[in-house]
Amino acid sequence: MVRDTIRFWRNGQAVEVSGFHPSTMLLDYLRLQERRVGTKEGCAEGDCGACTVALGRVRGGRVHYEPVNACILLLGQVDGAELVTVEDLAASGELHPVQSALVAHHGSQCGFCTPGIVMSLFTLYHEGERPLSRESANDALAGNLCRCTGYRPIVDATLQACGGPADDSFSARSEPTAQGLASLADGRDVFVGDETRFFAAPASEASLAELYGRHPDATLVAGCTDVGLWITKAMMEIEKIIWLGRVAGLDLVDDSPEALGIGATVSHAAIHPALARIDPDLGEVMRRFGSVQVRASGTVGGSIANGSPIGDLAPVFIALGAALELRLGEATRTLALEDFFIAYRRQDRLPGEFVRRVTVPKLKADEAFRAYKISKRFDEDISSVLGAFKFTLDGRRIAASRIAFGGMAGTPKRAAETERALAGVSLDEPGSWGDAMAAIARDYQPLDDHRASSAYRSTVARNLVFKALSETASGDTRATRIVGRREALQAAE
Numbered sequence: 001m002v003r004d005t006i007r008f009w010r011n012g013q014a015v016e017v018s019g020f021h022p023s024t025m026l027l028d029y030l031r032l033q034e035r036r037v038g039t040k041e042g043c044a045e046g047d048c049g050a051c052t053v054a055l056g057r058v059r060g061g062r063v064h065y066e067p068v069n070a071c072i073l074l075l076g077q078v079d080g081a082e083l084v085t086v087e088d089l090a091a092s093g094e095l096h097p098v099q100s101a102l103v104a105h106h107g108s109q110c111g112f113c114t115p116g117i118v119m120s121l122f123t124l125y126h127e128g129e130r131p132l133s134r135e136s137a138n139d140a141l142a143g144n145l146c147r148c149t150g151y152r153p154i155v156d157a158t159l160q161a162c163g164g165p166a167d168d169s170f171s172a173r174s175e176p177t178a179q180g181l182a183s184l185a186d187g188r189d190v191f192v193g194d195e196t197r198f199f200a201a202p203a204s205e206a207s208l209a210e211l212y213g214r215h216p217d218a219t220l221v222a223g224c225t226d227v228g229l230w231i232t233k234a235m236m237e238i239e240k241i242i243w244l245g246r247v248a249g250l251d252l253v254d255d256s257p258e259a260l261g262i263g264a265t266v267s268h269a270a271i272h273p274a275l276a277r278i279d280p281d282l283g284e285v286m287r288r289f290g291s292v293q294v295r296a297s298g299t300v301g302g303s304i305a306n307g308s309p310i311g312d313l314a315p316v317f318i319a320l321g322a323a324l325e326l327r328l329g330e331a332t333r334t335l336a337l338e339d340f341f342i343a344y345r346r347q348d349r350l351p352g353e354f355v356r357r358v359t360v361p362k363l364k365a366d367e368a369f370r371a372y373k374i375s376k377r378f379d380e381d382i383s384s385v386l387g388a389f390k391f392t393l394d395g396r397r398i399a400a401s402r403i404a405f406g407g408m409a410g411t412p413k414r415a416a417e418t419e420r421a422l423a424g425v426s427l428d429e430p431g432s433w434g435d436a437m438a439a440i441a442r443d444y445q446p447l448d449d450h451r452a453s454s455a456y457r458s459t460v461a462r463n464l465v466f467k468a469l470s471e472t473a474s475g476d477t478r479a480t481r482i483v484g485r486r487e488a489l490q491a492a493e
C-alpha cells in the first residue's frame with residue numbers, strides 16, 4: 001500500500017503533509033506555511049548555517065539529533081524524522097542551556113546567525129564528544145558563519161554548555177519520542193502527486209528500480225546538498241523527484257577486514273569514523289568535507305553520482321582501488337570507479353540506473369596511503385586540488401602505486417604517467433623522484449577557474465607527489481604539516 005503523505009514528528013505529535021510541490025524546501029515550509037520564522041535564510045546554498053534545524057532519528061534504540069541546512073533540504077526528506085527548530089528549545093519559560101550560555105558569554109550581536117548557531121549547539125549538546133575539546137567545538141561550528149560577533153565568545157559558550165551530559169526536555173522525553181518515531185516507520189512506499197509531478201520515496205530497492213525504470217526522467221535525490229542548489233540557485237523546476245532516503249538496505253555499511261562496502265545513501269557523517277580507521281588522512285578529508293550540516297545530509301552515493309571533477313571522495317576512493325555497483329531494473333553490474341567517469345559531468349550510467357554501493361578495499365600491510373585537500377579556506381571549502389596516493393612497497397622501493405587527483409581534469413582521474421615513473425623508485429633517493437614529479441605535467445592539463453589557476457594546480461600537484469613520497473620515506477609529518485599531523489591523530493585514537 002502506497003502512502004500519499006509525508007509524516008514527521010513535531011513537538012510531541014505526528015504531523016502529516018500532503019499535496020506539496022515536490023521541490024518545496026523545508027525552509028520555505030517552515031517560514032511560509034508553519035509561519036515559524038526563527039529559522040533564517042542567509043545564503044540559500046548550504047554555506048552559512050543560518051537555516052540550521054535539527055532532525056532526530058532513532059539509531060541503536062535512542063533518538064540521535066543531527067543539524068541540517070533547511071534551505072537545501074526538501075520538505076519530503078523529513079519523512080520519518082523528528083523536526084526541531086529554534087522555537088522549540090525553550091521550555092516552561094526557561095531558555096535552553098545552549099541559549100543561556102550564548103547570552104552569558106555575549107555570543108550574539110545582530111543575531112541573524114544566532115538561531116542557526118543555537119541549533120548546531122543543540123545537536124552538539126546531545127551528540128558531542130565528552131570531554132569536549134576546543135577543536136571539536138570549532139569543527140561543530142564550521143558550518144555557521146557569524147560575521148559580527150566573532151567566534152571567541154561563541155566557542156566559549158559552546159564549551160560551557162556542551163561539555164556535560166545532556167539534561168533538557170528532549171532527553172527527558174526521549175523514550176516517547178522514540179516510540180512516536182517508531183509509529184511513523186510503516187515501511188510503505190511514499191508517492192505524493194501524480195504521474196506528471198511527484199515526490200516519491202520508495203521503501204525498497206525493488207520499488208525504486210521499478211519506479212525509476214518507469215520514470216527515467218525523474219531526478220534522484222539522496223542528501224540534496226547538490227540538487228538543492230539547482231533549485232535555490234539555478235531556479236530549476238524539478239517536477240519528478242525520487243528521494244532515496246527511505247530505501248531499505250541502501251544505507252548499510254559492510255565492514256569486513258578486507259573492504260568497506262558502503263551503501264549509496266550512507267551519509268558522510270556516518271561513514272567518517274570507518275574511513276578514518278582505514279587511514280588518518282581519510283579522516284582529515286572527511287573532517288573538512290563541507291560542514292557538519294553538509295556531512296549529515298550528503299551521501300557517499302550522491303558525491304560519486306554527481307560526477308563532480310572537484311568532489312573529494314572520488315579521487316581518494318580511486319586511489320584505494322574502489323569498485324562501483326549500479327542497478328538497472330533487476331540487473332546489477334560492477335565497474336572500477338575510475339571507469340565510471342567518462343568526461344566532464346558525463347558518467348557511465350544508463351537511464352533508470354542508480355548507484356547501489358561502492359566497495360573500498362582497506363590497506364594491506366605493505367601499502368602506504370596519503371591524501372591532501374588543498375582549498376582556499378581550511379573549513380567548508382570545495383577543493384582546488386585533491387591528491388590521493390597509495391604506494392605498494394617492496395621494502396624501501398615503490399613496487400606499484402595508484403594516484404588520483406581531483407581538480408586537475410574534467411573528471412577525477414588517475415595519474416597513469418606518474419604511476420609508471422614511480423615504479424621501482426627508492427624512498428631513500430629523493431634525487432630519483434624528479435621524473436615522477438615531472439610526469440604530472442603529462443597526466444594533467446588543468447583549467448584556470450575562480451578557484452585556482454592552471455599553473456597553480458600543476459605546481460601544487462607536482463609538489464604533492466614530493467610531499468607524499470617524503471612523508472612515506474620518513475614516516476613523519478611533523479615537518480610537512482601544520483594541522484592534521486598523522487602522529488597526533490594516531491595517538492588520539
Ligand SMILES: Cc1cc2nc3c(=O)[nH]c(=O)nc-3n(C[C@H](O)[C@H](O)[C@H](O)COP(=O)(O)OP(=O)(O)OC[C@H]3O[C@@H](n4cnc5c(N)ncnc54)[C@H](O)[C@@H]3O)c2cc1C
Nearest residue numbers: 046222223224225226227290298299302303305311312355
Ligand atoms: C556548503 C556545501 C559544501 C560542500 N562541500 C563539499 C566538500 O568539501 N567536498 C565535496 O566533495 N563536496 C562538497 N559539497 C558537494 C556535495 O555535498 C557533495 O557532492 C554531496 O556529497 C552530494 O551528495 P548528496 O547525497 O547530497 O547528493 P544529491 O544532491 O542528493 O545528488 C547529487 C547528484 O547525484 C545523483 N544521485 C544521488 N544519489 C544517487 C544514486 N544513488 N544513484 C544515481 N544518482 C544519484 C542526483 O540525481 C544528483 O544528480 C558541498 C556542498 C555544499 C552545499
Ligand code: FES
Nearest residue numbers: 042043044049071
Ligand atoms: S541559508 Fe545559508 S546555509 Fe541555509
Ligand code: FES
Nearest residue numbers: 109110111146147
Ligand atoms: S551575530 Fe551578527 S552574524 Fe552573528
